[in-house]
Amino acid sequence: MRPLHSIKRFIRYNLIRIKRLSGDPRALAGGIAIGVLIGLSPTMPLHTPLIIILALATRTSVLAGIIVSWLVCNPLTFFPIYYISVILGNYLTPYEINIQMVQQLLTQLTEGGGFQASINTLASLGLEAIIVLLVGGFVFSLPFSFLSYYLAIPFFEKRQQRKLKSRSEAINTL
16 A cells, blocks of 8 residues: 555655746646657656757756656556557567567666666667667657647646736735
């Protein structure tokens, strides 16, 4: 029962962090979309650097992207993300990798060893396997990224309107 409580607490904590983000609604929504795009892609040791680069390049929220990436890519979702990426990548590319290779990869990535060990593990797969994972992963994550962007905009716009309304009411009561 304890692990389930920890998972709920982690999700609740990060959702509160997202709600408390301030800034332009479109920039926040863009950060969320980037976090979903990268978080649902099989680019595990490179999530944070990729999010920072993409968010800065698109002038969106780096923090929103990182928080959402942590929510969608965690120890419970590693295997499904990589598995779906392999299935789609095998279908969409002329290459094919088997699920045992992915299981070995995930084992090596989750055992630790640091950033360099993770990069070496990915490099040892070979170019064909990396292409399969990336093509499948981005085909999988792209629709969710667009969806999250268009769902996040009204959320942040309504929140911004409520803040402005409460500020104007506070000023009017003075």
